[in-house]
Amino acid sequence: MFKKSKLTIATAALAAALAGTVAAAGGAQAKEFFRMATLGPGTTPYMVSTVFATTVNKKLDGKEIQVNATGKGTQHALEAAKGQLDLFVTANIVQRLMSSGKAMYAKVEGAPEMSKKLRLMFMYPAGMYHFVVYEKSGIKDIKGIKGKKVFIGPKGSAINSVVKAIIKGATGYEPGTDYQAVEIGFDAGGSAFQDQRVDVYVNITNPPSAVISQVALTNKIRILPLGDVFDSDAIKKLYVNRPGRYLDKIPVHAYGSNQVNDQDVQTLGAYMGLATREGMSTEDVYAMMKIFWDGIGEMKSEAPWLAAITLDKAFASANMPLHPGAVKFYQEKGIKIPQELMPPM
Numbered sequence: 001m002f003k004k005s006k007l008t009i010a011t012a013a014l015a016a017a018l019a020g021t022v023a024a025a026g027g028a029q030a031k032e033f034f035r036m037a038t039l040g041p042g043t044t045p046y047m048v049s050t051v052f053a054t055t056v057n058k059k060l061d062g063k064e065i066q067v068n069a070t071g072k073g074t075q076h077a078l079e080a081a082k083g084q085l086d087l088f089v090t091a092n093i094v095q096r097l098m099s100s101g102k103a104m105y106a107k108v109e110g111a112p113e114m115s116k117k118l119r120l121m122f123m124y125p126a127g128m129y130h131f132v133v134y135e136k137s138g139i140k141d142i143k144g145i146k147g148k149k150v151f152i153g154p155k156g157s158a159i160n161s162v163v164k165a166i167i168k169g170a171t172g173y174e175p176g177t178d179y180q181a182v183e184i185g186f187d188a189g190g191s192a193f194q195d196q197r198v199d200v201y202v203n204i205t206n207p208p209s210a211v212i213s214q215v216a217l218t219n220k221i222r223i224l225p226l227g228d229v230f231d232s233d234a235i236k237k238l239y240v241n242r243p244g245r246y247l248d249k250i251p252v253h254a255y256g257s258n259q260v261n262d263q264d265v266q267t268l269g270a271y272m273g274l275a276t277r278e279g280m281s282t283e284d285v286y287a288m289m290k291i292f293w294d295g296i297g298e299m300k301s302e303a304p305w306l307a308a309i310t311l312d313k314a315f316a317s318a319n320m321p322l323h324p325g326a327v328k329f330y331q332e333k334g335i336k337i338p339q340e341l342m343p344p345m
Contacts, residue, residue, distance in 0.1 A: 040070070041069060042189070053066075091272045140222070221255060290332075
């Protein structure tokens with residue numbers, strides 16, 4: 001139903017311009033390959049993972065990270081625990097649900113035990129939830145999505161669940177009854193919005209998002225304000241005493257003159273992170289950390305969104321033990337590590 005469009009090509013081109021070409025399968029047989037899974041184009045995790053992989057691949061001799069931007073983070077965590085992935089995107093809520101065997105993990109046998117096989121490298125602000133429409137749609141606020149097609153992320157993903165909760169808390173609307181929830185991959189969702197096959201595009205990203213910026217080049221857009229709904233008890237449940245989530249504002253002209261908002265947009269933000277399996281070698285993880293963090297500074301002038309990715313947020317909302325290779329890196333940098341994040345002996 002939803003097919004790829006020029007957005008796929010444009011997003012790939014932007015990623016390449018920022019950080020080089022993402023590693024692909026094949027290459028010299030002497031190389032050791034690491035499998036990385038991330039969220040789809042349009043998300044901050046996709047961009048962070050892409051930059052991480054391409055930066056590391058330039059300097060990690062004889063080894064290469066291969067990136068797969070399909071699937072969903074909740075499934076990636078299971079695959080990493082089984083040794084099928086080496087690197088993946090995590091979040092406080094994913095680790096919390098997996099370690100307790102709740103929600104999407106309720107029917108996964110041994111999920112809590114598998115969660116103990118995962119190790120954190122670093123956390124970062126994944127950005128803010130953007131609810132974006134074309135200005136010509138006439139939709140002015142979140143209540144205006146009634147009866148509309150709304151892209152909310154892949155079915156079963158943590159982002160999908162949060163978006164539905166935000167909409168319900170803000171409006172009382174239910175998917176399938178009050179609006180049509182379009183539950184497809186991030187790449188397909190961005191393409192559908194660009195081709196105007198969905199009315200509302202929702203994603204979590206640090207502004208300026210490449211996907212939204214591309215649309216705003218030739219179209220007037222509006223980021224829907226959630227306004228006073230953050231004072232409601234229903235919305236407060238989404239961020240008060242919920243590790244990994246915070247309130248923030250999308251700047252009034254984050255996407256240039258074609259963004260028609262007349263004031264900053266209050267919304268919900270979240271932290272995510274890059275994690276690995278416990279079996280990864282200490283030296284490999286240490287080397288990856290050092291290459292990435294030593295090289296990130298020079299890239300920030302070309303990629304403004306990278307300004308939010310800093311070492312002082314590396315432990316923000318973390319609830320997974322660090323990998324020993326990450327511990328070695330932080331100790332070398334003189335960064336104090338919270339005791340609860342130290343890996344089990």
